[in-house]
Amino acid sequence: MTNRAELTRRDILKSGAAVASLTLASGVTLMAFGGSADAKGADAGKRWGLLIDAGKCDADCSDCVTACSTENGWGHGDHGSPETDPAWIRKVTLKEQSTGRTVSAPIMCQHCEAPPCVDVCPTGASMQRPDGVVLVDKHICIGCRYCMMACPFKARSFVHEPVADQKVNAPRGNGTVESCTLCVHRVDKGRIPACVEACEQAGHSAILFGDLNDPDSPISKALEQYPSIALRDDLGLNPAVRYQNM
Amino acid sequence: MERTIYREIRATPQVMQLGGLLAAFILAALWSVYTVEHHGHVITGMTNQIVWGLPHVFAIFLIVAASGALNVASIASVFGQKAYKPMARFSSLLAIALLVGGLAVVVLDLGRPDRLIVAMTTYNFSSVFAWNVLLYNGFIVIVGGYLVLQMMRKVDPRLVKAAGLVAFLWRLALTTGTGSIFGWLVARPGYDAAIMAPLFIVMSFAFGLAVFILVTLWLFTLSGRIFGDALLIRMGRLLGIFAAAVLYFTAVQHLTNLYATEHGGVERFILRDGGIYTLLFWGVQVVIGGLAPIALVFLNPSRSSTVLAATLVIIGGFAQVYVIVIGGQAYPLDIFPGFDVIEGFNEGIVNPYAPSIYELLLGLGGVAIALFAAGLGAKVLRVLPTNLSDANLPADR
Numbered sequence: 001m002t003n004r005a006e007l008t009r010r011d012i013l014k015s016g017a018a019v020a021s022l023t024l025a026s027g028v029t030l031m032a033f034g035g036s037a038d039a040k041g042a043d044a045g046k047r048w049g050l051l052i053d054a055g056k057c058d059a060d061c062s063d064c065v066t067a068c069s070t071e072n073g074w075g076h077g078d079h080g081s082p083e084t085d086p087a088w089i090r091k092v093t094l095k096e097q098s099t100g101r102t103v104s105a106p107i108m109c110q111h112c113e114a115p116p117c118v119d120v121c122p123t124g125a126s127m128q129r130p131d132g133v134v135l136v137d138k139h140i141c142i143g144c145r146y147c148m149m150a151c152p153f154k155a156r157s158f159v160h161e162p163v164a165d166q167k168v169n170a171p172r173g174n175g176t177v178e179s180c181t182l183c184v185h186r187v188d189k190g191r192i193p194a195c196v197e198a199c200e201q202a203g204h205s206a207i208l209f210g211d212l213n214d215p216d217s218p219i220s221k222a223l224e225q226y227p228s229i230a231l232r233d234d235l236g237l238n239p240a241v242r243y244q245n246m
Numbered sequence: 247m248e249r250t251i252y253r254e255i256r257a258t259p260q261v262m263q264l265g266g267l268l269a270a271f272i273l274a275a276l277w278s279v280y281t282v283e284h285h286g287h288v289i290t291g292m293t294n295q296i297v298w299g300l301p302h303v304f305a306i307f308l309i310v311a312a313s314g315a316l317n318v319a320s321i322a323s324v325f326g327q328k329a330y331k332p333m334a335r336f337s338s339l340l341a342i343a344l345l346v347g348g349l350a351v352v353v354l355d356l357g358r359p360d361r362l363i364v365a366m367t368t369y370n371f372s373s374v375f376a377w378n379v380l381l382y383n384g385f386i387v388i389v390g391g392y393l394v395l396q397m398m399r400k401v402d403p404r405l406v407k408a409a410g411l412v413a414f415l416w417r418l419a420l421t422t423g424t425g426s427i428f429g430w431l432v433a434r435p436g437y438d439a440a441i442m443a444p445l446f447i448v449m450s451f452a453f454g455l456a457v458f459i460l461v462t463l464w465l466f467t468l469s470g471r472i473f474g475d476a477l478l479i480r481m482g483r484l485l486g487i488f489a490a491a492v493l494y495f496t497a498v499q500h501l502t503n504l505y506a507t508e509h510g511g512v513e514r515f516i517l518r519d520g521g522i523y524t525l526l527f528w529g530v531q532v533v534i535g536g537l538a539p540i541a542l543v544f545l546n547p548s549r550s551s552t553v554l555a556a557t558l559v560i561i562g563g564f565a566q567v568y569v570i571v572i573g574g575q576a577y578p579l580d581i582f583p584g585f586d587v588i589e590g591f592n593e594g595i596v597n598p599y600a601p602s603i604y605e606l607l608l609g610l611g612g613v614a615i616a617l618f619a620a621g622l623g624a625k626v627l628r629v630l631p632t633n634l635s636d637a638n639l640p641a642d643r
Contacts (some may be wrong), residue, residue: 036294
């Protein structure tokens with residue numbers, strides 16, 4: 001699924017004139033035609049994903065949430081209510097009804113292979129990169145919130161008030177919708193998402209990041225070896241975020 | 247009978263006062279929009295859980311009623327009922343006016359209403375929302391053309407009938423699109439049902455006719471024209487049938503859901519344990535907006551019964567849209583089947599919603615825009631017949 005802005009850029013890239021201008025000022029050209037300079041880092045051969053081991057996740061730890069908030073600049077200076085504050089990632093603790101077993105895990109955008117938010121977005125602002133990461137193009141989001149109605153995971157937040165102290169890598173805007181970007185700004189530079197790093201630093205290593213398309217990647221091997229589940233697997237959306245020991 | 251003569255309503259002081267009142271509501275809505283744009287949606291009752299609020303209830307009611315208001319014209323042009331023919335022009339005008347009012351609310355509630363041009367020029371065709379943008383714009387163009395054809399002199403009646411048929415089919419598509427906004431949301435147990443599209447169509451029949459009856463009577467009273475009892479009672483009976491159809495589709499919607507164990511939770515919520523939503527469903531939607539108007543128009547057919555029935559259908563209709571839109575979001579998403587959430591903010595609980603004054607003013611502003619546009623149309627265009635007395639009605643066929 002691609003959005004119109006991206007198609008336009010591709011069309012232009014096909015023409016010789018665009019190739020010339022791209023050579024002269026690649027970043028400027030990409031931005032001017034509505035794409036993001038980072039998108040050139042998206043590799044269609046990859047599919048980035050997370051494997052979250054709920055067995056290793058500490059119910060009292062929320063370092064992943066803090067790290068995401070710090071990295072992407074949400075949750076600071078928001079003075080609304082918890083109901084209106086953004087939450088790109090959140091921690092939940094669950095109790096299994098039949099056994100009474102409790103389990104804790106972070107929930108974020110599940111980066112579905114068939115994302116309902118992308119299907120329903122009227123302008124194509126809600127989009128999927130070639131590497132499977134689901135993002136919101138803040139330039140064409142009109143703030144209709146239909147994606148939030150469509151998301152089965154409550155993963156998206158609407159920015160309810162003017163924002164300050166934005167991070168260069170995660171532009172935000174009052175009146176637009178936002179969610180976990182899987183830290184594409186880091187991933188495109190070969191780094192791991194902030195939540196994964198924070199979990200490692202906290203000594204839990206409950207979140208594994210990697211390329212689901214690469215059979216030799218640690219995440220693929222772990223998925224092959226141990227049972228895991230996807231949230232709302234019944235919907236057939238094939239999320240890139242999977243859970244173990246839930 | 248005399249020939250049907252269409253005349254503009256006159257600008258009496260009463261008409262001007264009412265116009266002024268509606269303009270005041272529109273200004274209040276614009277103030278509300280400005281305030282929300284300045285501070286953000288944080289000052290409204292809408293949240294990240296209840297993402298669509300009272301403005302959307304107003305908007306959806308108006309959009310659904312818009313397609314239904316066209317029914318009077320369709321009954322005349324497409325189904326050949328001559329008694330409805332003199333009202334066909336105003337029916338088309340009111341349909342456009344209601345749609346404009348509803349769309350104004352949707353657009354003005356956007357997080358970025360300044361990007362309307364983006365919504366009009368950048369389409370994602372897998373989005374039913376984007377299709378609706380085309381359906382809404384197409385409706386205004388098609389019904390506008392249909393109105394012009396009706397008002398032109400010496401036009402082949404077959405052409406008018408053909409335009410009426412296109413408009414009728416388009417309005418069915420439009421309401422299908424509006425219902426599908428909810429019907430195609432697989433994530434939420436309160437929606438995700440194919441019956442939403444036909445349900446919205448029968449809702450539009452009832453709401454649209456009710457609004458048409460009240461607005462037309464209002465303009466007739468303002469301009470001192472006669473609306474015959476027999477015609478009104480006949481329209482009341484039709485409204486009763488439409489109200490019964492809404493109840494039938496509502497019953498099928500809930501019975502189907504009740505049969506599936508996985509939907510038991512949301513059904514118990516709406517039908518039994520949902521507090522305000524349960525009250526609105528049984529008390530306002532079913533009894534006040536369904537059973538009462540049906541009883542009124544069939545057991546005691548009269549002028550006042552019809553007016554009261556139309557009013558009750560509108561009240562019940564608002565409750566129905568409220569239960570669908572807000573109730574469907576208040577019921578929590580089932581993200582972790584088989585688990586209870588013991589820690590996690592707003593997870594697995596009924597989401598609270600208290601609409602703010604800003605949302606109410608915006609919604610009322612949409613109603614005011616629709617009524618102002620309809621009244622202005624009747625003021626400047628020859629769309630209202632001078633005489634709808636029973637003696638002046640054309641015989642059917």
